Amino acid sequence: MTPVWIDFDGKYLLVNTAESRAKDRNMRRDGRVALSIMDPDEPYTHLDIRGHVAEITHDGAEEHIDTLSRRYDGKPWTYQPGQVRVIFKIAPDSITGNV
Numbered sequence: 870m871t872p873v874w875i876d877f878d879g880k881y882l883l884v885n886t887a888e889s890r891a892k893d894r895n896m897r898r899d900g901r902v903a904l905s906i907m908d909p910d911e912p913y914t915h916l917d918i919r920g921h922v923a924e925i926t927h928d929g930a931e932e933h934i935d936t937l938s939r940r941y942d943g944k945p946w947t948y949q950p951g952q953v954r955v956i957f958k959i960a961p962d963s964i965t966g967n968v
Contacts, residue, residue, distance in 0.1 A: 874937040881958035888953040916966035923960040930954035
């Protein structure tokens with residue numbers, strides 16, 4: 870399990886990572902995904918989402934990671950030369966939790 874910034878486009882959960890990282894390799898190898906989302910102010914309030922990778926794309930990935938960085942970190946993304954960003958679109962199969 871690893872922390873990850875996520876987004877939602879109305880249909881898919883979006884996870885942005887760099888090619889060749891463990892997340893990239895693992896989701897390409899096995900498209901099953903599990904996410905656990907906690908409310909930092911209420912630790913017993915959470916969502917558990919199980920789904921599968923429906924699409925992998927490079928389109929808009931650089932802009933998307935900048936948007937996520939501004940949302941989660943409050944500042945622009947610091948680009949690393951040679952890094953190739955990729956978006957994994959995850960289709961939820963089941964959602965459970967305590968909200």
